[in-house]
């Protein structure tokens with residue numbers, strides 16, 4: 222056998238008791254998080270704050286959502302672009318997903334639940350809210366580490382958190398029919414600032430910087446953390462959005478969950494990340510403007526939608 226090394230996506234352990242701000246492990250983990258994002262646009266997180274009970278509940282509740290009629294699932298829940306239900310799309314026929322906006326607010330979870338189940342569905346509402354709250358803790362730690370690793374002020378981190386809008390997305394992929402491809406979602410990067418994904422069933426793969434595709438495992442404590450297009454702008458291209466794709470297992474339906482973050486305020490590349498080696502690459506960025514631009518003809522025919530929208 223040759224001594225060929227296999228490329229890997231970094232794995233960061235967030236279950237470590239020493240992972241408290243200021244501790245030795247905290248500082249070294251900040252560096253691992255930043256270099257993984259800079260090198261590959263993402264990493265795997267081991268995170269056990271979400272109990273098995275919450276994990277089972279959220280996937281059961283999401284199954285009950287996807288079991289609703291298409292007409293019900295398509296009910297309008299928001300005016301915002303790309304945040305609502307998506308399914309039965311010709312290019313990706315196996316794929317369905319729904320987004321719950323601001324899932325950290327119990328009231329907003331209730332509003333969403335009420336549209337889908339006018340007579341109420343407390344267990345859906347409670348599961349969404351508690352799952353999102355627990356997953357947002359991981360999102361906060363990752364962002365805090367990234368800010369610290371770049372030496373940015375705590376105040377800047379707090380501003381970002383304040384201007385963040387979360388969307389909790391549930392995904393379902395039906396089994397392909399005979400003769401149908403098992404492609405779930407083709408290679409793409411997300412429009413988010415950060416995306417955190419967990420999958421109940423395998424199928425997700427990530428492209429490393431050397432071009433190799435790496436399969437992500439399925440486990441209740443395993444999360445894929447990925448930078449999206451907004452993180453590219455924020456980091457002035459030091460972090461490239463993570464390319465990923467989904468192939469389904471032809472024998473089983475696939476479910477996954479994601480916590481996606483967006484910026485509600487105009488975002489600019491961090492001035493500390495602009496220097497002679499990294500000249501300013503983006504104009505101030507309106508995340509919701511970008512989401513509206515994303516599906517226009519101009520965006521679709523461009524080489525890079527984010528560069529076409531606000532690149533310099």
Ligand SMILES: O=C(O)CCC(=O)C(=O)O
Nearest residue numbers: 392406418420425467477
């Ligand atoms: O199903 C998944 O795990 C990820 C789906 C995805 O990447 C997307 O919808 O952007």
Ligand SMILES: [Fe+2]
Nearest residue numbers: 409410411465
């Ligand atoms: Fe994606």
